[in-house]
Amino acid sequence: MINNSLKELSAALAAKKISSRELTQAFLDRIAQLNPVLNAFITVDAEKSLAQADAADKRIGQGQAGPLTGIPIAQKDIFCAKGWRTTCGSKILANFTAPYDAQVIERFDAAGAVNLGKTNMDEFAMGSSNETSHFGPVKNPWDPLAVPGGSSGGSAAAVAARLAPAATGTDTGGSIRQPAALTGISGIKPTYGVVSRYGMIAFASSLDQGGPMAKSAEDCALLLNTMAGFDTRDSTSLDRPPEDYTRDLAQPLKGLKIGLPKEYFAEGLAPDVAQAVETALAEYKKLGAQTVEVSLPNTQLSIPVYYVLAPAEASSNLSRYDGVRYGYRAPEYTDLMDMYKKTRAQGFGAEVKRRILIGTYVLSAGYYDAYYLKAQKLRRLIAQDFTEAFKQCDVIMGPTAPTTAFNLGEKSDDPVSMYLSDIYTIAVNLAGLPGMSIPAGFGANGRPVGLQIIGNYFAEAKMLNVAHQYQLATDWHLRAPQVV
Amino acid sequence: MSLTEADVKRMAHLARIEIEEQEVAPMLAQLSNIMGLVEQMQAVNTDGVAPMAHAQDLSLRLREDRVTEQDQHAAFQALAPQVEAGLYLVPKVIE
Numbered sequence: 001m002i003n004n005s006l007k008e009l010s011a012a013l014a015a016k017k018i019s020s021r022e023l024t025q026a027f028l029d030r031i032a033q034l035n036p037v038l039n040a041f042i043t044v045d046a047e048k049s050l051a052q053a054d055a056a057d058k059r060i061g062q063g064q065a066g067p068l069t070g071i072p073i074a075q076k077d078i079f080c081a082k083g084w085r086t087t088c089g090s091k092i093l094a095n096f097t098a099p100y101d102a103q104v105i106e107r108f109d110a111a112g113a114v115n116l117g118k119t120n121m122d123e124f125a126m127g128s129s130n131e132t133s134h135f136g137p138v139k140n141p142w143d144p145l146a147v148p149g150g151s152s153g154g155s156a157a158a159v160a161a162r163l164a165p166a167a168t169g170t171d172t173g174g175s176i177r178q179p180a181a182l183t184g185i186s187g188i189k190p191t192y193g194v195v196s197r198y199g200m201i202a203f204a205s206s207l208d209q210g211g212p213m214a215k216s217a218e219d220c221a222l223l224l225n226t227m228a229g230f231d232t233r234d235s236t237s238l239d240r241p242p243e244d245y246t247r248d249l250a251q252p253l254k255g256l257k258i259g260l261p262k263e264y265f266a267e268g269l270a271p272d273v274a275q276a277v278e279t280a281l282a283e284y285k286k287l288g289a290q291t292v293e294v295s296l297p298n299t300q301l302s303i304p305v306y307y308v309l310a311p312a313e314a315s316s317n318l319s320r321y322d323g324v325r326y327g328y329r330a331p332e333y334t335d336l337m338d339m340y341k342k343t344r345a346q347g348f349g350a351e352v353k354r355r356i357l358i359g360t361y362v363l364s365a366g367y368y369d370a371y372y373l374k375a376q377k378l379r380r381l382i383a384q385d386f387t388e389a390f391k392q393c394d395v396i397m398g399p400t401a402p403t404t405a406f407n408l409g410e411k412s413d414d415p416v417s418m419y420l421s422d423i424y425t426i427a428v429n430l431a432g433l434p435g436m437s438i439p440a441g442f443g444a445n446g447r448p449v450g451l452q453i454i455g456n457y458f459a460e461a462k463m464l465n466v467a468h469q470y471q472l473a474t475d476w477h478l479r480a481p482q483v484v
Numbered sequence: 485m486s487l488t489e490a491d492v493k494r495m496a497h498l499a500r501i502e503i504e505e506q507e508v509a510p511m512l513a514q515l516s517n518i519m520g521l522v523e524q525m526q527a528v529n530t531d532g533v534a535p536m537a538h539a540q541d542l543s544l545r546l547r548e549d550r551v552t553e554q555d556q557h558a559a560f561q562a563l564a565p566q567v568e569a570g571l572y573l574v575p576k577v578i579e
Contacts, residue, residue, distance in 0.1 A: 099559050192539040206538050235544055304524045315499060322500075324572050329565035336575045337500070345502035353501055357511070358518055360499045361491065374525050376535030381528070383536060416517045432539015457539075 001026065002162040003480060006071060006219045009165060013060055013070045020060065020070030024053040024114050027072050031117065031163050034483055037144070040157040042077050042135045043085045044117040052114040059112050067222050069112030074164035076155050077118035078125060079210070080199040081105045084115070088201045089123040089133040089151075092321045092328045092347030102199025103231045104168060104210055111226045116164050120154030123349045124318065125175055125203045127151050128421050131412045132351040139408075140183060141481040142447050146405035149179030155213045156183040161483045166214040166223055170200060172207045173306055174400075174425025177437035180213055181400035181450020184439040186467065186477060187213040188220050191457050192432035193238035195224075196231035202317040204310040205236070207429040216477050217438060217467035221245040224460060240458075248465040254288030256466065259393030263299040264424055270403040276441040276449035277399050280470070284397075287469055294389040294396065298382045302427035303419055305382065308362050308375035309430070314352075315359025321347060354415060383431040390456045395466055399424055400450035404443035424452060434460050438467045439476040448476075487516050 001009075001018070012018050028046050035041050049072065056070035080086050080098035082105075087093045101109065108115070122132040130138040130153025138153040140146035141161035148157040152169030156179035159167050169176040171189035180187030188211050195210040202208065212223035224245045231237040258281070265274065281291060323329035323343030330342035348356070362371035389396060401421060411418040428435040433454055440451035451470075455463040471477045492512050496503040503511065557570065566573035 096563065099556070099563065193542075232545070232547065236538060236540075236542060238540065238542075298528075301525060301528065304522045307518060308522055308525070319500075323565060324574055325560075326563040327565075333575065336577050338502075339575055340500040341502035344500055348501065354511070354514055354518065356499045356501065357492070357495045357515060358522075360495045361487075361515070361519075362522075364495070364498065370526075371522065373535055374530060376537060377530035377533040378525055378528060380533055380536035381530070383539065415514060416521055419518075419521065 002030065003478070004165070005216060006068070006165060006214070006222050009071055010067050014065060020053040020056040020114060021050060023070065024049050024072045024116065027116055027164055034161055034163055038139050038141060038157050038161055038163070039136050040120055040138050040154040040161065040163055041074070041117045042087055042089070042120050042154070045084065048083070049114055049116055056112045056114060066111050068108070068226055070114065071165055072114040072116035073108060074116045074119050074155055074158045074167040075105065076152050076168050076170060077121055078170050078201045079104050079168060080201070081115060081118070084118060086118065086201070087135070088125070089121040089135060090348065090352070091134040094134060094328065096327055100199060103196035103233065104227055105199065107226050107229060113226070119152070119158055119167060122151035122153065123352050124201070124314070125151040125170055125172055126314070126351050126355055128174065128178055128418050129406070129411065130154065131408065132349055134349060137408055140405050140447070141483050142184065143405070145407050146447055147182065147408055149182035149401070149405065151175040152213060153179050156180055156185055159183070159185045159213055159215060160481060162480060166212060166219055168210060168227070169213045170208055170210045171429065172204050172310060173429050174422040176211050176213055177400050177425050177435055177450065177452060178422060180437040182405040182448060184448030184476070184479060185213060185215060186217050186220050186436070186438045187211060188224065188436040188460065188463065189428070189434060190224065190228060190460055191434045193236050194228045194460070196229065196234040196237050198231050198233040204313040205317060206313060207310060209429070216471055217464045218246070218249060218471070221249060221464045243461060245461050245464055248461045249468045251465050252288065253284065253466065253469050256284070256289040256395070257393040258284060258289050258291045259294035259389050259396040260291050261294050261296040261299070261389065261396060261398055263296050264398030268402050268423065269399060270443070272443035273399050273401070273403060273449050276443065277451055280440040280451045281397065283470060283473060287473060292392050294392055296385040296389060296427065298378065298385050299423070299427055301378050302382055302430055303423060305375045305378045305430060306426045307358065307419060308371050309379065311355040311359035312363050312372050313359070315356045315363065318352070318356055351415065379430045382427050386431045386433055395459070395463060396454040398452050400437040400452040404445060404447035404449055428454055433457060434463060436463050436467060438470065439479070441476055487512060487519055
């Protein structure tokens, strides 16, 4: 059962082979057993989850079930869920109980899904290894010495280790795709504006986007059907007609044109990752696809641009943590200024402080044009690279990350080397495009490799189709780690 | 342009984050590395390129001017570190 797809679980629930309570309890038991090792969840509340499961069972009994009714889903601890502790991986929110629901949570609740608990993450989603969490690092279920990636590392580890049938993530620079790749699961970051940011704790608002993380593309499509939707409470939410993201899953791939950016297969790509990606591309050719070389000449610039824009937006967004209205307040201080400074010095971790200071610097008087405005101009050039590339192809493919999962501690003392591990994912956020990662085998060390699929704006259904057809022909997405 | 310890202290003050004297040098080293990465941007000519703020270049929506929110101050203030009589308490700012 822990390996079943969402469709299979839904069918079992509908046929009364299992109740939502039994299903939820089974996953809660796995969490109780394995979370002490993996640290994938920050908060579990069995009573709340089981109450939702009972409500779902009632709904199923009344014949009013939807595709996700009764299915437990782990929520990244960046989504506010009313009555649930919501920490964003930070000490400053360690005792914060959300007084309202994120739109994503509202939509899962309305669909009758069960909130299985809140997953661990890099503090304020700032990290690529889950090591910046105030609640400790997450272990990669494939190898306890390895990081699970970040920032949605808890969600990725939970799905990979089968502690949850599916989970949510958010992706500002790769935070769904890179952990999906490093733990051998599937995840999609939709086009910017498709999933509401309301109640999703802000990091870099012009880049942040929520999305599903699951065992397969088909599961991701079902989850995205629930997550996507216009929301007046998010100023950049896009008012578009609802889509059925499963509609094209069965389409054959004959004639599909896959663009391969030469910059994604250049220096810095580990040979074992390159090998796995080549093998996946060969499989796509067997399925009738053709490949064409494309160029994204400004790829190298995406990291510098990101490390201006994201910290700038973060420094503004995180100014709300002042020890006055909610969250942590330092126990001792002399005056108001001292209270702000001590609260924030004690409440934020090292990576968050670095980014706030960088953001403050690039936005400070006299430097705005040289950094922030310059970065916004380069952002347009980066987006135009993709526009040009999509004139020659339907989707772009390449590695999700340059290496398989690195070891815990390997990069945590060197922020810049950590940042460089997001080289293939960041440009997609800057352009606002949808991006996906699916499992495509294993590296020399036995750790998973992710294949990245990048689509044009609003091409999610196409990308899910492209991923699903590959998953019908291969079984990488069915491999599960041997967790104790 | 290179960062100095004075810059680090100034940013920490502007960002309202206390920084101990012994933290300044290591922070300067880390921030300088990051800014070294950022400086790569200056190599590219961006004359005539329009800055891009959002992927879809949206304009902000307007809505009807009417009350849409309910009063939830009791629920929200229940989360605050210090509240009295419906007010948030902070250290005295006016003598």
